[in-house]
Structure formats: C-alpha cells, structure tokens
Amino acid sequence: xxxxxxxxxxxxxxxxxxxxxxxxxxxxxxxxxxxxxxxxxxxxxxxxxxxxxxxxxxxxxxxxxxxxxxxxxxxxxxxxxxxxxxxxxxxxxxxxxxxxxxxxxxxxxxxxxxxxxxxxxxxxxxxxxxxxxxxxxxxxxxxxxxxxxxxxxxxxxxxxxxxxxxxxxxxxxxxxxxxxxxxxxxxxxxxxxxxxxxxxxxxxxxxxxxxxxxxxxxxxxxxxxxxxxxxxxxxxxxxxxxxxxxxxxxxxxxxxxxxxxxxxxxxxxxxxxxxxxxxxxxxxxxxxxxxxxxxxxxxxxxxxxxxxxxxxxxxxxxxxxxxxxxxxxxxxxxxxxxxxxxxxxxxxxxxxxxxxxxxxxxxxxxxxxxxxxxxxxxxxxxxxxxxxxxxxxxxxxxxxxxxxxxxxxxxxxxxxxxxxxxxxxxxxxxxxxxxxxxxxxxxxxxxxxxxxxxxxxxxxxxxxxxxxxxxxxxxxxxxxxxxxxxxxxxxxxxxxxxxxxxxxxxxxxxxxxxxxxxxxxxxxxxxxxxxxxxxxxxxxxxxxxxxxxxxxxxxxxxx
Amino acid sequence: xxxxxxxxxxxxxxxxxxxxxxxxxxxxxxxxxxxxxxxxxxxxxxxxxxxxxxxxxxxxxxxxxxxxxxxxxxxxxxxxxxxxxxxxxxxxxxxxxxxxxxxxxxxxxxxxxxxxxxxxxxxxxxxxxxxxxxxxxxxxxxxxxxxxxxxxxxxxxxxxxxxxxxxxxxxxxxxxxxxxxxxxxxxxxxxxxxxxxxxxxxxxxxxxxxxxxxxxxxxxxxxxxxxxxxxxxxxxxxxxxxxxxxxxxxxxxxxxxxxxxxxxxxxxxxxxxxxxxxxxxxxxxxxxx
Numbered sequence: 001x002x003x004x005x006x007x008x009x010x011x012x013x014x015x016x017x018x019x020x021x022x023x024x025x026x027x028x029x030x031x032x033x034x035x036x037x038x039x040x041x042x043x044x045x046x047x048x049x050x051x052x053x054x055x056x057x058x059x060x061x062x063x064x065x066x067x068x069x070x071x072x073x074x075x076x077x078x079x080x081x082x083x084x085x086x087x088x089x090x091x092x093x094x095x096x097x098x099x100x101x102x103x104x105x106x107x108x109x110x111x112x113x114x115x116x117x118x119x120x121x122x123x124x125x126x127x128x129x130x131x132x133x134x135x136x137x138x139x140x141x142x143x144x145x146x147x148x149x150x151x152x153x154x155x156x157x158x159x160x161x162x163x164x165x166x167x168x169x170x171x172x173x174x175x176x177x178x179x180x181x182x183x184x185x186x187x188x189x190x191x192x193x194x195x196x197x198x199x200x201x202x203x204x205x206x207x208x209x210x211x212x213x214x215x216x217x218x219x220x221x222x223x224x225x226x227x228x229x230x231x232x233x234x235x236x237x238x239x240x241x242x243x244x245x246x247x248x249x250x251x252x253x254x255x256x257x258x259x260x261x262x263x264x265x266x267x268x269x270x271x272x273x274x275x276x277x278x279x280x281x282x283x284x285x286x287x288x289x290x291x292x293x294x295x296x297x298x299x300x301x302x303x304x305x306x307x308x309x310x311x312x313x314x315x316x317x318x319x320x321x322x323x324x325x326x327x328x329x330x331x332x333x334x335x336x337x338x339x340x341x342x343x344x345x346x347x348x349x350x351x352x353x354x355x356x357x358x359x360x361x362x363x364x365x366x367x368x369x370x371x372x373x374x375x376x377x378x379x380x381x382x383x384x385x386x387x388x389x390x391x392x393x394x395x396x397x398x399x400x401x402x403x404x405x406x407x408x409x410x411x412x413x414x415x416x417x418x419x420x421x422x423x424x425x426x427x428x429x430x431x432x433x434x435x436x437x438x439x440x441x442x443x444x445x446x447x448x449x450x451x452x453x454x455x456x457x458x459x460x461x462x463x464x465x466x467x468x469x470x471x472x473x474x475x476x477x478x479x480x481x482x483x484x485x486x487x488x489x490x491x492x493x494x495x496x497x498x499x500x501x502x503x504x505x506x507x508x509x510x511x512x513x514x515x516x517x518x519x520x521x522x523x524x525x526x527x528x529x530x531x532x533x534x535x536x537x538x539x540x541x542x543x544x545x546x547x548x549x550x551x552x553x554x555x556x557x558x559x
Numbered sequence: 560x561x562x563x564x565x566x567x568x569x570x571x572x573x574x575x576x577x578x579x580x581x582x583x584x585x586x587x588x589x590x591x592x593x594x595x596x597x598x599x600x601x602x603x604x605x606x607x608x609x610x611x612x613x614x615x616x617x618x619x620x621x622x623x624x625x626x627x628x629x630x631x632x633x634x635x636x637x638x639x640x641x642x643x644x645x646x647x648x649x650x651x652x653x654x655x656x657x658x659x660x661x662x663x664x665x666x667x668x669x670x671x672x673x674x675x676x677x678x679x680x681x682x683x684x685x686x687x688x689x690x691x692x693x694x695x696x697x698x699x700x701x702x703x704x705x706x707x708x709x710x711x712x713x714x715x716x717x718x719x720x721x722x723x724x725x726x727x728x729x730x731x732x733x734x735x736x737x738x739x740x741x742x743x744x745x746x747x748x749x750x751x752x753x754x755x756x757x758x759x760x761x762x763x764x765x766x767x768x769x770x771x772x773x774x775x776x777x778x779x780x781x782x783x784x785x786x787x788x789x790x791x792x793x794x795x796x797x798x799x800x801x802x803x804x805x806x807x808x809x810x811x812x813x814x815x816x817x818x819x820x821x822x823x824x825x826x827x828x829x830x831x832x833x834x835x836x837x838x839x840x841x842x843x844x845x846x847x848x
Contacts, residue, residue: 024846027846027848028846028847184848188848189846190844190846191845191846196844203832208639208829211631230832230836231836231837232836234814234821236634238631243628243630243660246632247634250604250632250634250639252635252639253635254602254635254636254640254643254826256826258639272625273625273628276624402825402827403602403620404599404600404602404827405827411623412622412623414607414623414625422615423570423623
C-alpha cells in the first residue's frame with residue numbers, strides 16, 4: 001500500500017485538524033504516515049493542502065499526486081484537480097454528480113443536521129475521507145475522542161455524530177466500489193517533525209537560552225520552549241534578529257548554552273553577529289530554516305537556497321560548523337552534535353533546515369536521545385592562577401571561562417585582541433597569530449566532521465548527491481530506478497562545513513540534487529573537493545523534491 | 560573594601576589627551592569602589608567608538624561587542640548571570656543611533672543593568688559626523704550645511720517608558736558623576752545615565768562652555784514627578800540640568816519569572832535538566848494502535 005491523500009481548502013478552514021485526525025487514524029490502525037503541508041502566506045483564504053502519505057513501511061518523503069483529494073470548497077477542488085491520479089477519487093461538497101470518481105458530500109448541511117453547528121463540517125469531511133480510504137469508523141471515533149477530550153463530552157459527541165454522517169454518506173455513494181480495507185496491525189511509530197525534536201534535543205544538550213524573532217518557517221523552535229517551561233529554557237522574543245543573536249552571544253559568554261532560530265532574511269541580519277561569534281570565539285547554535293528568496297521570496301514555501309550563504313555569511317575569516325538534518329531523529333542527533341562542536345571548538349554552529357522539514361511529520365520506528373550526551377566544556381577556574389581568554393592553545397580553542405567564574409575576569413573583544421582579550425593593533429606579533437589560532441580550529445573541525453553517507457554506490461553508474469531534507473526522497477528515487485533496472489546510488493551530506501576531505505565516488509556520472517537553481521552543493525564539491533559533478537537536478541518552484549520528480553527527470557535525460 | 564587601584568588596567572589608553580572620557584572612567588572606578596564591587600563581579604559591555612573602549616581601561620569582565628549592539632548582549636549576560644553587575648558604557652551614536660531600537664526595547668523589559676551614555680553630540684572616532692544628539696543646524700564634517708534634524712530625546716523617552724532611574728551627568732564633574740553612577744548601579748532595574756562629554760577634538764564648544772551651562776538639579780525636584788522630570792530631561796541645547804531626573808521604586812526586572820521557576824543563580828551553575836524530561840516528551844510522540 002502507498003496511498004496519497006490531499007486535504008485541501010482555504011487558510012483558516014481547518015484542513016490541519018482534518019489532516020491530523022486522519023493521519024492519527026492510520027497510525028492507530030498500525031500504519032505509518034508522512035504528512036507534509038503546503039500553504040500560502042496569509043491568515044485566511046487562498047489554497048492550502050495537508051498531504052498524507054500512508055504506506056506499509058515508513059515512506060518519509062512527499063508525493064506530488066493524490067489518490068484521494070478532499071476539497072473543502074469548489075475553489076480548492078479546481079486548484080488541486082490536476083494532482084489527482086488517473087483512477088483517483090475526489091470528495092467535495094458539490095452536489096452528487098453522475099461523474100465517476102467523485103463523491104459529493106454536503107459537509108455543512110450534514111454538520112448542521114447532525115452536529116448542530118456548521119463548525120462540525122470538518123468532522124463530516126474527515127468522516128467521508130476515512131470511509132473513502134476504508135478505515136473503520138471505530139478508529140475515527142476513538143481519535144476524535146482523544147482530540148476533543150478537553151473540550152467536553154458535548155463537543156466530542158457532536159464531532160463523532162457529524163463524522164458518522166460524512167462516513168455513511170461516502171460509504172453509501174461508494175457502495176458498489178468499496179475500497180479495500182487495510183487490516184489493522186500492531187505496529188507502533190514515533191510521529192514527529194524535525195522542528196519538534198530540535199528544541200527537545202537542545203534542552204537535553206543543556207541549552208538554557210533562546211532569543212529569536214518570529215519568522216516563517218523557524219518560529220516553531222522558540223515557540224516550543226515557551227510552550228514547555230519544563231524544558232528549562234529561557235525564551236525571549238527579540239525586537240529583531242540582530243538583537244536575537246547578540247542576546248544569544250551575551251548569554252553564552254556568561255555561561256549559558258544558547259541558541260537562536262531564524263530564516264534566510266533574519267540570518268542576513270545576523271551576519272555581523274555571526275562574525276562576532278567567530279571573533280570572540282563564543283559558541284552558539286543557530287537554526288536557519290530555509291525558504292525561497294531572494295528578499296521576502298515565498299515565505300511559506302521550501303527551498304535549499306542558503307547553503308552557500310550559511311557557509312560564507314559574515315565578514316572576515318573564521319570557522320563555523322554547518323549541519324543539515326534530514327528527519328526528526330537526525331535532527332536530535334545533529335542538534336546535540338551542534339551544541340557539542342560549537343562548545344568544544346568555540347565556534348558558531350548552524351543547523352540548516354527548511355520549510356518542508358519544519359512543517360512535515362514523519363513516522364519513524366523509534367525516536368531517541370543518544371546514550372551519551374556530551375557535557376559542557378568550560379574550563380575549571382580553580383585550576384588557574386591567572387587567566388587569559390585567548391591564551392595560545394593546542395587546537396586553537398583556549399580554555400574557556402564564562403563571565404563571573406571563579407575570581408577571574410574574562411575579556412572578549414570584537415576588535416582584534418591580545419591573548420588577554422584586549423584591543424590591539426600589533427600587526428607583527430599578535431594579528432598573524434590570532435588569525436592562525438582561529439583558523440586552526442577549522443582544521444581540527446575538518447578532521448572531526450563525518451563523511452557523507454553512501455547508499456548503493458558499489459555498482460552504481462549514476463550517483464545522486466544530496467544534502468539535508470532531500471535524503472528520503474532521493475532514497476525513494478533510487479528504489480524506483482533500481483526496480484526499473486537502473487544502476488543508481490546516492491551520497492547524502494548531513495555535515496556540510498567544514499567539508500570532510502573525501503574523494504569523489506567511483507561512478508561514471510555524479511549529479512547533485514538540490515532545492516535551488518544554481519547547484520550550490522555542486523559548486524562546493526567541485527571547488528572544495530574537486531569532485532567531477534556532471535549536472536544538477538534542481539528545483540526552485542517552492543515545492544519539495546519528491547521521488548517522481550527525480551525519476552521523471554532521469555527518464556527524460558538519461559546520462 | 561575594593562580599592563580604586565584594583566580596577567587598574569594594563570591597556571594603553573587611546574583617548575585624546577584631556578578627553579572628558581577620563582573623567583567618566585575615574586567616576587566609574589570610584590562608584591564601583593564605593594559599592595565594593597570587586598572586578599570579577601562586574602561585567603562591562605560596550606559597542607564601538609571611543610567611548611566603547613572604556614571597558615579596556617578598567618579591570619573587569621568585558622564584552623566589547625558590535626557597534627550598536629551592547630544592550631542586547633548585556634541583556635543576554637544579565638539573564639544568564641544575574642549576580643554580575645552588568646554595565647553598558649558606550650557613546651551616543653552607538654546607543655541612541657545604531658542601537659536606538661535596542662534601548663527602546665530594553666526600556667520595556669527593565670533588565671537589571673546600568674546604561675552609561677557618553678554623550679559628546681558627535682561621531683568622534685569616524686572623525687566628526689553628526690550624531691543623533693547633534694543640535695539642529697550645527698555644521699559637521701558630513702552635514703556641511705548644518706544638521707537638518709532635531710536631536711533625539713532619549714532621556715525623556717526613557718521617562719515616558721517608565722524607566723525607574725534616569726539621570727544626566729557631566730564628565731567635568733567627577734564627584735557628582737561618581738555619586739550619580741553609584742546610585743544608578745545600586746538601583747535595581749534598568750538605570751540610564753546620559754553623561755555630557757564634550758568632544759575636545761570635533762565638538763563645537765570647549766569643556767568650559769558646557770561647565771557654564773550645567774546646572775545641578777534643585778533639591779526641591781521630586782524625582783517621582785514624571786512631568787517635571789520630562790521637563791528637565793528635554794535637551795534644549797544650551798542648558799543641562801544634571802543629577803537624578805527620575806527615580807521610582809524598583810519594578811519587576813526582566814526574567815524574574817524564569818528565575819522564580821528555575822533558580823536564581825547563574826545559568827552555568829544550574830544542573831542540566833534530567834534527560835527523562837525530554838524522554839517523556841519523546842514518548843508522547845509515539846502513537847500505538
């Protein structure tokens with residue numbers, strides 16, 4: 001089984017609730033779902049969709065086509081009609097037509113009759129969708145019960161009655177062509193988004209401070225800390241991104257593990273602060289959730305356009321770390337790693353995500369913290385008589401004290417500084433060594449960075465190289481192409497800077513797959529590692545890369 | 560007691576000989592010594608400019624950050640380490656111009672920090688352009704025909720925002736300034752001290768011109784009288800009431816609710832949250848049939 005359901009409507013119409021309820025129905029039935037979202041930058045109206053993909057085993061990648069389209073209004077039905085598969089089904093409120101593959105379910109009238117209020121139209125819609133895909137009503141009833149429990153029995157009852165009406169109406173219309181009902185299974189999945197697990201991992205890594213300015217698609221990160229005070233993280237909405245990164249640096253300098261989160265435009269404002277982090281060698285973690293640019297671009301859409309920006313942002317030369325998670329478990333591991341690398345090497349660490357990753361929910365067999373979470377790396381103030389913050393040290397990173405530790409004073413300066421941290425213009429003895437000291441950390445980091453992950457490359461004639469959020473879509477494309485007899489493999493970069501020193505894969509052709517128009521990873525691999533990249537499959541329309549998109553591309557343009 | 564000599568710094572001073580900044584440095588040392596604040600208990604925060612070099616000339620913890628960004632850094636420091644006396648010392652261009660937005664929002668938050676503005680009414684380190692406090696009409700090395708904007712009124716703005724300690728000082732009056740700074744640093748919550756610091760290189764008037772025009776605030780002034788305080792705070796250009804303009808009992812400080820909930824000390828001393836807290840969250844993400 002691999003079914004794709006689109007729940008579509010206008011912003012504010014409730015498609016997220018419907019999507020969440022139906023996704024949970026499948027999970028309760030023992031099947032993994034992948035839920036992605038596609039929406040416009042507005043509060044009401046327009047067209048948006050929640051896309052549920054259900055399969056026998058986790059398929060954590062998007063599908064661009066729909067086996068079932070649920071449209072809450074005629075405009076959505078027209079807008080998404082092209083996405084429906086040839087033998088797909090559409091459910092909409094339009095009155096029953098003779099047309100095959102169309103169910104007309106009067107959502108609002110049924111809600112008024114059975115639930116007593118128009119607002120239960122979404123329950124009617126959820127009911128009709130469950131019937132169309134063959135889920136037993138009892139599963140939906142249970143999920144509605146959990147979802148609306150806190151709102152009281154009357155609300156649960158009205159939802160269940162309305163859902164029943166939608167379910168029965170759809171089942172009646174489908175009488176002669178009953179959908180196959182997947183058997184219930186005893187399978188358990190962790191259902192999460194990467195932006196849902198990043199804050200949890202940060203708290204586990206000892207993060208105590210976040211300052212951020214709201215910006216799609218990054219806002220969920222600070223919101224999670226504010227919503228869950230038990231995580232113990234102080235969360236402040238800064239007046240702008242410049243304040244956010246400078247607050248974060250202040251907190252870190254005073255001994256707190258600290259982070260911020262933003263998107264490309266906000267990260268542009270943070271660029272000077274990033275450079276400051278490099279200069280004062282103060283660790284911070286920055287989540288950069290990409291969206292299409294330039295400028296305001298497409299605020300609620302996805303892209304991988306800021307790879308080179310993340311690696312190059314900031315004036316002057318200083319080391320940094322750039323890591324790009326691909327799913328919620330990867331996000332846990334890389335968040336903890338970002339805090340550790342930042343702390344040990346006293347550098348800024350960037351977690352590069354995107355809207356697709358931020359707003360998608362994955363089903364995973366398990367979701368867990370690593371057994372060992374590295375401790376903080378501050379020095380012991382009792383072990384030193386005098387203290388110089390930037391004392392020459394093996395590996396570049398000097399023993400770091402925070403402000404107020406022991407009886408020492410700690411001096412940090414954005415100007416070029418002496419080992420004691422004081423402003424200097426000594427161009428002979430101090431400046432050259434200070435530059436070398438900072439850049440020595442880059443060399444150390446490079447030796448620690450993990451190589452990319454190769455998948456089925458041994459016999460591959462074509463290798464697809466990707467990074468970050470496209471990992472699962474590329475893996476699926478390799479599956480499909482291999483099933484078709486094509487010798488294709490993949491290489492995935494989760495750790496992007498410093499680039500690990502690895503040679504090119506030994507395949508006839510090496511292509512990159514990227515959510516941008518200029519082949520940013522290809523530029524890096526050619527320039528930094530000398531890899532012979534033949535070509536880039538790019539996508540820059542604001543939608544996520546899916547396996548069929550890649551297969552179609554490769555079928556049309558066989559290397 | 561902490562002696563003034565304990566704040567001595569080995570760093571060569573880069574200020575112009577005779578600059579009134581030296582007066583601010585001396586007054587600050589006296590204020591800190593008077594409060595018995597040992598160097599390691601103080602964190603000086605600055606941006607960029609001649610004034611922003613002050614932290615290098617006084618032994619303490621130092622965060623000499625970016626132009627205009629001293630206040631957000633100080634807020635982060637204050638949240639992470641509330642026991643430090645965090646003092647911002649920077650210029651008018653830095654704190655009222657490049658970083659004006661941060662000061663405005665700091666007034667809303669009321670962090671327990673002191674902000675000392677070296678107000679010389681000019682951009683000195685960049686050699687003589689107008690600052691946000693340069694009087695209208697004054698000719699500069701960039702505004703050749705005279706400044707075509709009015710000066711900011713940040714002290715009045717601070718009072719309007721309910722800042723619980725607002726003062727003006729004069730760098731040429733070290734005794735009075737050290738008293739004012741000691742009161743500001745001792746005050747719980749955001750305290751703002753604008754210090755008239757004539758620029759002897761780019762300024763339009765010598766120090767004595769200012770000395771003739773600074774007027775100690777009358778003893779009858781009620782520092783809780785907001786209207787009267789605003790009247791004294793307005794910069795009219797050629798008359799400068801000095802002393803405490805406005806003072807209210809301390810208001811709740813920034814991050815107080817977090818401290819009540821999580822712990823009062825420095826964040827570096829807080830144990831990590833137990834991993835089970837996070838694991839409970841992860842468990843809640845599991846959906847079973």
